[in-house]
Amino acid sequence: MSSTGARVLPGSARDERPNVGVLLRGPFQEVVRRVSAGLAEAGFDDLRPAHTAVFQHIEADGSRLTDLADRAQITKQSMGYLVDYLEQHGYVERRPDASDRRATRICLTERGWGQVRAALGIIAALEQEWTDALGQPRIEQLRELLADVGGLTASEQS
Amino acid sequence: MSSTGARVLPGSARDERPNVGVLLRGPFQEVVRRVSAGLAEAGFDDLRPAHTAVFQHIEADGSRLTDLADRAQITKQSMGYLVDYLEQHGYVERRPDASDRRATRICLTERGWGQVRAALGIIAALEQEWTDALGQPRIEQLRELLADVGGLTASEQS
DNA sequence: ACATTTAGTCAGTCTTCCTGACGGTCAGAG
DNA sequence: CTCTGACCGTCAGGAAGACTGACTAAATGT
Numbered sequence: 001m002s003s004t005g006a007r008v009l010p011g012s013a014r015d016e017r018p019n020v021g022v023l024l025r026g027p028f029q030e031v032v033r034r035v036s037a038g039l040a041e042a043g044f045d046d047l048r049p050a051h052t053a054v055f056q057h058i059e060a061d062g063s064r065l066t067d068l069a070d071r072a073q074i075t076k077q078s079m080g081y082l083v084d085y086l087e088q089h090g091y092v093e094r095r096p097d098a099s100d101r102r103a104t105r106i107c108l109t110e111r112g113w114g115q116v117r118a119a120l121g122i123i124a125a126l127e128q129e130w131t132d133a134l135g136q137p138r139i140e141q142l143r144e145l146l147a148d149v150g151g152l153t154a155s156e157q158s
Numbered sequence: 159m160s161s162t163g164a165r166v167l168p169g170s171a172r173d174e175r176p177n178v179g180v181l182l183r184g185p186f187q188e189v190v191r192r193v194s195a196g197l198a199e200a201g202f203d204d205l206r207p208a209h210t211a212v213f214q215h216i217e218a219d220g221s222r223l224t225d226l227a228d229r230a231q232i233t234k235q236s237m238g239y240l241v242d243y244l245e246q247h248g249y250v251e252r253r254p255d256a257s258d259r260r261a262t263r264i265c266l267t268e269r270g271w272g273q274v275r276a277a278l279g280i281i282a283a284l285e286q287e288w289t290d291a292l293g294q295p296r297i298e299q300l301r302e303l304l305a306d307v308g309g310l311t312a313s314e315q316s
Numbered sequence: 317a318c319a320t321t322t323a324g325t326c327a328g329t330c331t332t333c334c335t336g337a338c339g340g341t342c343a344g345a346g
Numbered sequence: 347c348t349c350t351g352a353c354c355g356t357c358a359g360g361a362a363g364a365c366t367g368a369c370t371a372a373a374t375g376t
Contacts, residue, residue, distance in 0.1 A: 206362075206363085208362080208363060208364085232363090232364070232365090233364075233365065233366085235364085235365075235366085236363065236364050236365075239362095239363070239364085240363085258372080258373075259371085259372060259373085260371065260372045260373065261372090
């Protein structure tokens with residue numbers, strides 16, 4: 001995900017102490033790299049980083065385009081573009097929404113579900129690697145701290 | 159295979175436990191958002207996220223285009239594009255390299271240094287916010303854990 | 317001296333986002 | 347029942363930022 005670029009966080013090498021931005025970036029981008037590589041290896045080689053925005057936010061019984069766009073923080077047009085691609089490649093399908101004829105529900109196909117399972121498996125494997133290296137308690141601590149920090153800003157958002 | 163959890167529902171909300179990828183993404187993107195917003199407010203409103211790649215890797219006495227491209231993991235053409243823009247907007251300047259007439263050194267101007275200081279200040283302020291909310295020891299712990307996890311993969315890279 | 321490598325640019329393309337405008341649909345008010 | 351405004355999704359056009367391939371000029375190694 002080349003678009004993960006933080007805006008102008010300077011100085012990984014110059015500072016006495018790397019700042020939190022730099023510290024967070026390393027592990028985060030490692031996750032991105034591993035998922036991307038692992039999916040390609042598992043046969044899902046027609047997916048690009050941007051498509052994670054869809055898989056990450058779609059609900060089990062299907063979601064509306066507008067909802068997906070909101071959650072992924074992109075415009076509905078951009079989301080439409082991503083969904084078009086995924087539909088052509090058999091990962092999702094559009095179904096009419098029974099309760100609202102304006103809307104369509106974006107649903108995962110069997111192939112789409114396979115991709116989700118694969119991605120979660122890859123992340124679980126990576127977490128296991130980290131656990132093997134640092135020990136279960138420290139990873140547990142890391143999870144907790146990240147959740148706490150994430151919670152600070154999640155509540156601020158509208 | 160990935161029947162580990164059998165859970166495999168997509169979406170951050172549906173899993174019993176968010177995976178590490180999701181946990182890392184929140185705080186990381188918060189840093190990105192804050193730096194971006196803060197720089198714009200500080201008058202550096204002609205910068206885009208991609209320019210991070212330059213400021214992050216440039217050395218105090220200037221760097222070569224090729225070196226910057228290598229460190230940022232993009233092609234030298236793409237880096238050239240970014241440097242052109244920053245040069246036009248007064249953040250960097252190209253100087254001939256005394257020891258190699260093929261090369262030019264990309265150096266930060268005074269404005270470029272100002273941007274670097276501003277970005278570091280914004281990150282420091284955010285870290286202080288987190289410290290106020292969670293307490294110094296926990297943030298210290300977080301730094302340490304992130305550094306450890308980052309160290310795992312930094313050594314793997316060729 | 318000549319072949320190879322290296323620094324940087326030029327040209328063209330592709331992906332992924334954006335804004336603006338539009339047609340179909342829903343829902344509440346008169 | 348119809349009007350009006352809000353909402354769902356698509357179409358059209360454009361820009362940013364990355365890519366590949368081909369090139370010039372300079373340095374380096376044999």
